[in-house]
Amino acid sequence: MNHSELGNGLGPRLGTSVSRSLLRLTSMRREDVLVLTAAGEVDLSTTPALSESLADAIAQRPPALVVDLTPTTFLACAGLSVLLAAHQLTGDRACFAVVAGSRASWRPLHLTGVDRLLTVHRHLDDAVAGAAPMVVRTVVADAAILFTATGGARAGAAEVLTEELRQVSELCRGVVLVDVSACTVPAVDVVGSVRAAFTRDGRDRGGIRVLTADEDLRKALEAAGIACCVPAGPGR
Template sequence: MQDCFHDGAVSRFGGNDGRRRLGLSSTRKAGVVLATVSGEIDLATARAFAQHLESTLAGPPNAVITDLEEVAFLSSSGLAALQIFAHAANSAGVAFCLVSAQRTVLRHLQLTGLDRDLTIKHTVADARTWLCGKPTPDR
């Protein structure tokens, strides 16, 4: 299997309310950003989540993997942020893959129909395999 990932920059953000309700980190390797999210994405944290997603398009990368495996709650505000980001990534020619096997997260994606619009994989390894099979855009 082809290795699409090499050493890259890392950035981390914590919740701004002192309770760390939302954890955000990103790593950029060989043109692919892995954005890892943990905690709760609700009305109070959705803005920080959306801003973090938007920041991953700087560069721009060839692809963004957003890992929601450690997300305990995903509100309609978080779903809207994902939908807006997916559109922005598509407009920029950036491949986007969401990672989650969390039943609560997947259920919200199904109820809203976003599961039909987004590429969703159960593990980061599956997302990497999917991305390695995609053609790299000319930049």
């Protein structure tokens, strides 16, 4: 697939907009996330404008691309096809998400099942936060290490988590607390990263505790034989 499959021309550059009577498209940056907002009707007559704008956005190679459909008043199947094509085109090079904060945008995504193929949020702030890069912090105290990972929805985050955990495993011979309570890496990847970092000669190294309040992740960790617990909240 190439950009021509999304549109033959280029849409708005950053900070500009295009309008085709029933649809207005604007783009802006929020940190390193490129947000493309579609306001109005997305139908057969306006879909080309959305295609062109998405092609231009992808050509800019942002780390993350979010399409905000909250101001959309009508979303036809043609628009859904464009979103799916954009998602396929970004592949593993960028995090792609859609915001459907209105009934007019959310209902077509849900009824057609497209919301199971794309990452869909109800609020723009959630989409931007979910697309944020993973940030890790390591605190050493006596014989223990507290490792904290936040964010991490974009491509390659699992590999980064594995490498960072491997470095921690080489540093500490005591207790390692791995706090992933604010990490958005999928549960299966968190389990894989911990196993890859703390397994030696086929045996799991002791003293590892994963802190998470996510029930699905806790079950996955327990099934893998990895100790976990719920992190203490404020005031505890």
